[in-house]
Amino acid sequence: MKRLLLALVIPSIAFAQQPQEDAAMVRMRDAMKKLTQRIVDAESQMAAAQAAQFAADAAAQELTAKLEAANKQIKNLTSDLAAEKSDAEKKITDLERKAVADGRQIAALTEALGKWKEGFEKAKTIAEAKEGERAEAAARSVELERKAAAHEQKNREMYALGMEILERYKKFGLGTALLSREPFVGSMRVKFQNYIQDYGNKLEAQRIDPTAPVTATNPAAVQAPASAATASAEQPASQQ
Numbered sequence: 001m002k003r004l005l006l007a008l009v010i011p012s013i014a015f016a017q018q019p020q021e022d023a024a025m026v027r028m029r030d031a032m033k034k035l036t037q038r039i040v041d042a043e044s045q046m047a048a049a050q051a052a053q054f055a056a057d058a059a060a061q062e063l064t065a066k067l068e069a070a071n072k073q074i075k076n077l078t079s080d081l082a083a084e085k086s087d088a089e090k091k092i093t094d095l096e097r098k099a100v101a102d103g104r105q106i107a108a109l110t111e112a113l114g115k116w117k118e119g120f121e122k123a124k125t126i127a128e129a130k131e132g133e134r135a136e137a138a139a140r141s142v143e144l145e146r147k148a149a150a151h152e153q154k155n156r157e158m159y160a161l162g163m164e165i166l167e168r169y170k171k172f173g174l175g176t177a178l179l180s181r182e183p184f185v186g187s188m189r190v191k192f193q194n195y196i197q198d199y200g201n202k203l204e205a206q207r208i209d210p211t212a213p214v215t216a217t218n219p220a221a222v223q224a225p226a227s228a229a230t231a232s233a234e235q236p237a238s239q240q
Contacts, residue, residue: 161202
């Protein structure tokens with residue numbers, strides 16, 4: 001471009017040095033000046049356009065780089081989002097499976113608890129029944145102990161009664177009755193029969209009855225008839 005300007009300017013200078021210039025040369029010189037100015041303006045506009053193009057290219061490159069970075073970031077975010085979505089879906093699936101398993105376990109525990117409660121109620125009922133049986137058995141044991149004590153007391157009383165009868169017959173034997181005179185023999189027979197009946201009643205009263213309830217025995221009631229029999233047995237001997 002500079003060479004072109006020089007080529008145009010140099011002839012104009014040569015023409016200016018000529019002493020006589022015609023109108024055509026003036027017009028051509030003016031045209032050359034205008035053309036030169038146009039060329040300068042065109043070069044300036046071209047330079048400005050090139051600068052703008054450079055700036056536009058730089059901006060385009062920058063935008064392209066930003067777009068690529070944004071696309072890369074979007075791709076990464078999309079990949080991360082997909083991974084997080086997959087992880088979330090997996091966690092949801094695991095939680096659903098766990099919820100189902102927990103539900104089954106809760107149902108099994110509920111059923112086991114119901115069976116345990118049922119067994120506990122049965123065991124409680126059995127325990128209460130056994131406790132009632134135990135209490136009844138304890139009461140029976142106490143009753144049997146009382147009966148045994150009463151039976152032992154009656155046995156002792158019967159033994160004492162038998163010993164008393166033997167003692168009475170030792171003191172008042174058959175020889176005493178035979179040696180007694182009339183009317184004492186008939187009366188002694190009646191007394192002996194009364195004695196036998198009395199002692200029979202005593203023995204019957206002292207007989208052990210396992211089915212009878214336990215009652216207290218009054219030793220004085222047993223000894224009273226024996227004392228009366230002793231007094232009656234001794235009276236004929238004194239009359240002899």
